[in-house]
Amino acid sequence: MSAKVKADDIFNLEEADSDGSGYESEEQHTTKKASSKKVTKTAAAKKKNTAVFGLDQAGGSDDEGDYSSQDENDDDEEDDKDTTITASLDSRFKLADDKEDGDEEDGSKRVRGAKKTKKVKPLTPEELEKFQAARDKTGIVYLSKIPPFMKPVKLRHLLGAFGELGRVYLAPEDPKVAARRKKYGGNKKQNFTEGWVEFKDKAIAKQVAKSLNATIIGGSKKSFYHDDMWNIKYLPKFKWDHLTERIAYENASRAQRLQAEINQAKRENKTILTNIEKAKMIKNMEEKKAAKRQASE
Structure with a gap:
């Protein structure tokens, strides 16, 4: 029976070893203590982070939950920025549209307020x-x-x-x-x-x-x-009508005389230029003939 009990004890010890509730060495014991200390330190750090970022302790100390809440806040800020940008753009285009509408209204007012040509009414008898x-x-x-x-x-x-x-x-x-x-x-x-x-x-x-x-x-x-x-x-x-007619006639005759003088001066200048060109052409021809004679001699 003792042999059987020992065998059972052996088997119980092995089960205890497999379950982790059996005998442990000093090294294993120290490693477990160190790991437990690390776990407590990480938990305390997480609590501090939650306090710094303004998160509730009841919200849990899970990393994924913390990051998800921060991501949601960032998304909300980005949405607010997008809405402000779109609002500013809409206001800018709205101002431009208002200016264009105002310019069109001013143009219509200018057209309406333009001076109209007065129609001369005929005199009654x-x-x-x-x-x-x-x-x-x-x-x-x-x-x-x-x-x-x-x-x-x-x-x-x-x-x-x-x-x-x-x-x-x-x-x-x-x-x-x-x-x-x-x-x-x-x-x-x-x-x-x-x-x-x-x-x-x-x-x-x-x-x-x-x-x-x-x-x-x-x-x-x-x-x-x-x-x-x-x-x-x-x-x-x-009468005064005679004077205006006379002045108009004198002005017209003066302009006509001036135009005639200008035309005469143009004709004279043209004839002078043509005569100068002819003289140059004749001179060149005579020089060529003289050069040919000298070459033939």
Whole structure:
């Protein structure tokens, strides 16, 4: 029986060894203690990490759970960033669209607010009769000489004291004469040679021309035009339309003369150039002939 018990004990020891509850050596015991210490240290480190990252202790100390929670937070932050970026882009495009809409509205307002060409309404028969009567009542005086450097405003001021005036026109002097005067140190102001003044009443125009002709301008003795004389003549049956037609005709004839002079100068230059070319060609031909003669001799 003792042998059987020993055998059973042997078998029980082997089972205990296989289960890990049997006898252990000192080395194995120390290794187990070290491993248990490592496990406790890792558990404490995990708890510290959970406290640092603000995780609950009840959430478990599993590494996968911690990392999953951190990944979820990172995903939420990335989603927030994406939403902010898309919102900023949407706001930018919205502002651009608003600007384009505003520009279109401004363009439409500009088109609406653009100045329209005024349509000239024809005169009624009554208005036409009044215009013809006022036109027939006017009278024009002619000034053959304008005092030096007198302006239209000054002339209107002087003659306006005798009656109501209409239009005033003064013909400027020749630009060549003005340039010559300015070149040699003369007065640089604009000078006029002759003029026409329209009075609303022809009777007043006749009286003014008759009384002022060949008299001094007068006024204040300090005035620049005190000693200058009037050279005025009334023009019977002469209206402002005739003056405008005359001025237009003179301008057209002047332009025509100028164009004729330009064309004449062009023709002269062309003939001179052709003659020069012909002379060069003849000279070259003669030189070639002379060279051939010398070569043949």
